[in-house]
Amino acid sequence: MVNRQPEEEEAGDQPPLSMQRSRWATRKLTVKSSSLKRLSLVHRKHNRAASNEKKRASGGSESLRQTDGAGNTDGASVTSDGDGDAPRTVFFNLPLPDELKDEEGRPLQQYTRNKIRTAKYTPLSFIPKNLWFQFHNIANIFFLFVVILVIFPIFGGVNPGLNAVPLIFIIVVTGIKDAVEDYRRTILDIELNNAPVHRLSGWENVNVEEDNVSTWRRFKKANSRFFGKIWYSIESLWKRKDVEPSRKISAIYDDPRASIETRTTPWESVGSPRSRQSFVSAREEIQMTPVPSPLPPQPAKGELHPGAEGPRGPSTSEEAQAHFQNVKGDLINQEIPISGKARFHKDAWKNLVVGDFVRIYNDDELPADIIILATSDPDGQCYVETKNLDGETNLKVRTAARCGRTLKHARDCERAQFIVESEPPQPNLYKYNGAIKWRQRLPGNPHGEPVEMSEGLTIDNMLLRGCNLRNTEWALGIVLFTGHDTKIMMNAGITPSKRARIARELNFNVICNFGILLVMCLIVAIANGSSWAKTDASLYWFEYGSIGGTPGLTGFITFWAAIIVFQNLVPISLYISLEIVRTLQAFFIYSDVGMYYDKIDQPCVPKSWNISDDVGQIEYIFSDKTGTLTQNVMEFKKASINGQPYGEAYTEAQAGMNKRMGVDVGQESAKIIAEIAAAKVRAIQGLRELHDNPYLHDEDLTFIAPDFVEDLAGKNGLQQQRANEHFMLALALCHTVITEKQPGDPPKITFKAQSPDEAALVATARDMGFTVLGMSSDGIDLNVMGEDKHFEVLNTIEFNSSRKRMSSIVRMPDGKILLFCKGADSVIYSRLKRGEQSELRRETAQHLEMFAVEGLRTLCIAERQLTEQQYIDWRKEYDLASTALEHREEKLEVVADKIEQELTLLGGTAIEDRLQDGVPDSIALLGDAGIKLWVLTGDKVETAINIGFSCNLLNNDMDLIRLQVIEDESGDSTEDEYLRLAEADLDKGLAKFGMTGSDEELKHALKDHEPPAATHGLVIDGFTLRWVLSDGLRQKFLLLCKQCKSVLCCRVSPAQKAAVVSMVKHGLDVMTLSIGDGANDVAMIQEADVGVGIAGVEGRQAVMSSDYAIGQFRFLQRLVLVHGRWSYRRLAETISNFFYKNMVWTWAIFWFQVFCNFDISYIFDYTYILMFNLFFTSVPVVLMGVLDQDVSDTVSLAVPQLYRRGIERLEWTQTKFWAYMLDGIYQSVVSFFIPFVFVVLTAAASGNGLDIAERTRLGCYIAHPAVITINTYILINTYRWDWLMLLVVALSDLFIFFWTGVYSMATTSAGSFYQSAPQVYQELTFWMCLIVTPTICLLPRLVVKCIQKQRFPYDVDIIREQIRLGQFASIEGKTAAEGTPVDENGIEGASAGSSESSTRRGKAKHAHYASVDEDRRPIYPPSVTTTHNTRTQNGSDGTNYTMHDRDRRSLDARLEEDEITEMDQEMPVRPSIDRARPSYDRIRASMDRVRPSLEASNDFTSAARLSRIESSHSAQGQSSGQRRFNLTTVRKRGLSAFSKKSIDP
Secondary structure, three states: OOOOOOOOOOHHHOOOOOOEEEOOOOOOOOHHHHHHOOOOOOOHHHHHHHHOOOOOOEOOOOOOOOOOOOOOOOHHHHOOOOOOOOOEEEEEOOOOOHHHEOOOOOEOOEOOOOOOOOOOOOOOOHHHHHHHHHOOOHHHHHHHHHHHHHHOHHHOOOOHHHHHHHHHHHHHHHHHHHHHHHHHHHHHHHHHHOOEEEEEEOOOOOOOOOOOOOHHHHHHHHHHHHHHHHHHHHHHOOOOOOOOHHHHHHHHOOOEEOOOOOOOOOHHHHOOOOOOOOOOOOOOOOOOOOOOOOOOOOOOOOOOOOOOOOOOOOOOOHHHHHHHHOOOOOOEOOOOOOOOOOEEEEEEHHHOOOOOEEEEEOOOEOOOEEEEEEEOOOOOEEEEEOHHHHOOOOEEEEEOOHHHOOOOOHHHHOOEOEEEEEOOOOOOOOOOOEEEEEEEOOOOOOOOOOEEEEEEEOHHHEEOOOOEEEOOOEEEEEEEEOHHHOHHHHHHOOOOOOOOHHHHHHHHHHHHHHHHHHHHHHHHHHHHHHHHHOOOOHHHHHOOOOOOOOHHHHHHHHHHHHHHHOHHHOOHHHHHHHHHHHHHHHHHHHHOHHHOEOOOOEOOEEOOOOOOOHHHHEEEEEEOOOOOOEEEEEEEEEEEEOOEEEOOOOOHHHHHHHHHOOOOHHHHHHHHHHHHHHHHHHHHHHHHHHOOOOOOOHHHOOOOOHHHHHHHOOOOOHHHHHHHHHHHHHHHHOOOOEEEEEOOOOOEEEEEOOOHHHHHHHHHHHHOOEEEEEEOOOEEEEEEOOEEEEEEEEEEEOOOOOOOEEEEEEEOOOOOEEEEEEEOHHHHHOOEOOOOOHHHHHHHHHHHHHHHHOOOEEEEEEEEEEOHHHHHHHHHHHHHHHOOOOOHHHHHHHHHHHHOOOEEEEEEEEEEEEEOOOHHHHHHHHHHOOOEEEEEOOOOHHHHHHHHHHOOOOOOOOEEEEEOOOOOOOOOOOHHHHHHHHHHHHHHHHHOOOOOOOHHHHHHHHHOOOOOOOOEEEEEEHHHHHHHOOOOOHHHHHHHHHOOOEEEEEOOOHHHHHHHHHHHHHHOOOEEEEEEOOHHHHHHHHHOOEEEEEOOOOOOHHHHHOOEEEOOOOHHHHHHHHHHHHHHHHHHHHHHHHHHHHHHHHHHHHHHHOOOOOOOOOOOOHHHHHHHHHHHOHHHHHHHHHHOOOOOHHHHHHOHHHHHHHHOOOOOOHHHHHHHHHHHHHHHHHHHHHHHHHHHOOOOEOOOOOEOOOHHHHHHHHHHHHHHHHHHHHHHOOOOOOHHHHHHHHHHHHHHHHHHHHHOOOHHHHHHHOOHHHHHHOOHHHHHHHHHHHHHHHHHHHHHHHHHHHHOOOHHHHHHHHHHOOOOHHHHOOOHHHOOOEOOOOOEOOOHHHHHHHHHHHHHHOOOOOOOOHHHOOOOOHHHOHHHOOOOOOOOOOOOOOOOOHHHHHHHHHHHHHHHHHHHOOOOOOOOOOOOOHHHHHHHHHOOOOOOOHHHHOOOOOHHHHHHOOOOOOOOOOOOOOOOOOOOOOOOOOOOOOOHHHOOO
């Protein structure tokens, strides 16, 4: 591809002052890609032969392909060197070149199918693959080996089939569980793969081979159909009414869809201007993918140009440039006849292939990554909703390639001849580079040779799989990436197979037990072989010879026989029981009504049943923001207009601030909510009296301001009335929203916007009587207080993350030209007219400051009146910049900056990004439990920090550490320079904690699980994250983050999210949990030990890939703190008791070998051995694992500190394992030798006088007390002794008596065990043994437990004692969600200590004015009062914060001190309205101090900061080298923005 040139529409086709929209860059560039963004794609041809050798090279990709350390894909991959995936070239209605064919003429390059599979298994692969996973468990391999041994009679096996039952049972149960888990994913996959799409048929796609279905694929399909029919047949038995899915699916694709006569969507119906164009640029980051900005004669996003052999050289004449700019690109070759065969048929997603034409209709989901060629909009625009990708419901705009906009019908597609050269598949959701090439005859020379043309493609021309088309009748495009090559699937990765941490660690203990087993067997083999080697023993004379014939061979056989007898030392019953326990735990989690979200009928769904104990060991939680912490619902709450604050609201941030100050939040919130409800009634009544607005719906009103309504009615003067009207008019005119009219009585108008903030602003204007009815080709139609008006919009300069503002130039009905500008407060203040509105600026800044403290997102609104000549002059510059061939974006921004000056401030707005219910309390509770929560979001830094304050992640006392490496847009900076800058920032941050990032510090960090003090928070952006995650800096970054209470990673890609999770998980060896709701969260959900998906309206990708699906973030606290803690403690205790009981039983058999020459004789009847792990002892320990509770769920939430034992992994340790093992060996000695002594020293005779002392009777003496001892031991280790547990223990103990009595009476099967029950039970020694043995066995355990609970109690022991004393009676009476945190001493208030210390800090810093009238009290405490700063009272005028030289600065300081004295004596020129404003007065009284560190130093509102900002952009001809406003060092910790000490030296 050659360098792209802009195309220009003919000037005569448009009026000179038609409405235009200009827009700028929206994507950040990586270091390599920033300088290579527009390099030619022709270089790919040189590498084509290397990448496409004489074999079928894959054009596909692997999940999460090669990225840098931060997960970013190198943008330079466009110019591939043959490494990795080659760039792909796709041909349309053109033959493939010979070099792209094999010897048989088939395409060399094979593309990934569009059929996707997130499930782990297929019907064909399930059995081998599942067995492979199951036999990763070393115990299963051992059990299989034992089963094989039993097959050979020589080793003494009794029944090989019976011996294999336990292994078969556990494999079948585990397999069924895995199949059920995977079946859910399979159903979703089938539904998605068979979704309908309109695909062009009747033409030849040369890029793929038709009917290229291999024999293997045919075999797999046949198997899938076979097993599918079996399953549907079984399913139909209980679902009679359901139609077989295959029939439903087949019915979708029966009828073809003929090419339609395309019609233009009525533009008024979507409320968007007709004339739009888009400018591609290099700066937009993730969130604001901007609306392409429109109109002729603006150049196209992709430039058309002749020539294909190289870049356009500087020698090209201006005439040639102008000529080709006026050429309108057209892909259709008019010389090709129409065949009439092409039709758009309905087909399944899975049948799409690269190179297909598809037509997408409104509300359809995108089946693949598609390049847009044409839409129903004549300007080629369409709107997409990306909630499946990023969880956001706001619309984003994409634009069709200009050369393809003439394609309307199927007949056009079959005549379109072109080539698409594209970069390889890569996972970056926000970047794409490619080009369309075609040949076209020039209009002036219809008989000449066609000229090769080219147009660049970017991400703005691409629709990504998973998005939905909105507000667009149809879009026509070509399939470029399919299946697992699509960006959404590449970010999803491969569905992992997760194993619980205890299960992984259990392998070590199994190996240890296996080692003990080998030692025991070796001892037995050596001893038995030695005994047969003796010739002077009775064995030599009275036995008939050994089974092996020789002592050595006999010992060898005895070794393997011993493995069979002692196999319970590695208990297979443990694995069976653990599967049962985990399954029942998953069922109880699913059944918990405390995690049921009734609004969407969503319980907590465990999708992975085997990791419930991992949920009890979580130390780090990684959360997305949008849709996870927030509802992504913006509500307009407050405003400052002409110096008057309006709006009644009570935000989460204000509640959190009051809670830290010791206020009873529950009582206060109830009172305030009642006040707001009453205010809403008054406001609505006033609005109805003022104007019967048919578009005002009471339930939608969020701006509750009865005082605003009074002022709007003119009750407090004409000046304020006009100010309010003009302010609302500005909100109604400065936007790019789409209007949707919903029929009804009364009618309803809703708005779709790129940003939910913008929709909230326009919706509030509607509620106040300034309703946007729609947009026409030249402006906006408004209903202003009942009167329809039309406003001509001349230009719209749209918002992006670099400009942080947007402007609309409007011709008012009276002929005036006004520029309305809204944007970040710092940006607007820097552009205000100098020397004016000093008092208004100061008051507005203070209001915005208070709004920000409440956690609201603030914007400033300003205007400028332009003369006709000013606008015409500016428009000329704008047109020149918009048609520039080089540096167009930079020139457009300079031109926009010129007119966005000399502004007049109108006021400010405050919008609440509503949190989900209970988020702040949940985060606080998780923090009290010792869990660290990090937020990983693609949102802007300032937005993320606002939410951080709102949800208690950040507080006013934190020093925010900002890691920021500024990207060099020119691409001149090297990687080493970026690494050096990043390391400098890390060293500076570590220095605050006295650290250097050494290996010793890392070793200490691995052992330290204490939560960091709430003194520091860390904020980092995605570009900086790329560098700090490099190998050399990762350790420093990890250690710095560990010292911070909260970490916010902003503007991060999905792969970066996964990289951060991986860094923490492996770097600190901790358990991690990720929670999110969108496809961009899938990577981190799969990377974490536990993945939680939010099930709701924000897409389904996260839920499909998660381990647990919940309805709201607040349910996470119950999942983790209650079920997670219970599951972990239960599993740990269950495993320990299982090993213990098998040690007792197995070693009792071992001790008997001492008395029988180690010949592997069974001391117990064989049925005892079978029943021991089946009925005698297994049920109590399983019940312990399912139902045991140390404390109730309400207390678990009230005392979150109990969770810390899980973080420190103290419930399952090697010390505990070996303690239980030794206890088992001790009890085996007692259980064997005490009965042995009783039997040997006591004559045992039956009624006929014959001695009955034989091995199975001795086994009865040993087995009965052993079973009672084991079950009692389990009961001792159980916290909850309810009736069910006691009943099960009693029945288990009685069952051995029942079985002995019943089985010993069976003459045929009992054998030598016949009549053992009456013979043994009649002996007094048996009953004496039954009392003595358990007592001696359990005595040490009881003594140790008493000492531990009295002298070294655990936290839970203290809490349980307090529960017994009734200190938690009131808490347990509440619901779990309302539990009040309790500290370790039982005092209510989980963070009582921190709250008290915070209150003490507040008291130390805040003076109380008991004798001073409330209105006279200062807004800020004395330490930060404005009287300490002589620079804050004069607004923007008279300051020079850029500080070019010290003389100028000192001069300004002297001038400002004089001006303050004069200003204090000024009379206010605006009306001062004295009235009660509850919300405003509350925040004035409670605002303890302005936010420190980052909040003041970068993007946050600060009254003092804004009042210091100089309108440095006002003067024309400002030097380009002048340093702009920067406040990175305004405030250090403890310094206020209102202090002179905070001024940057």
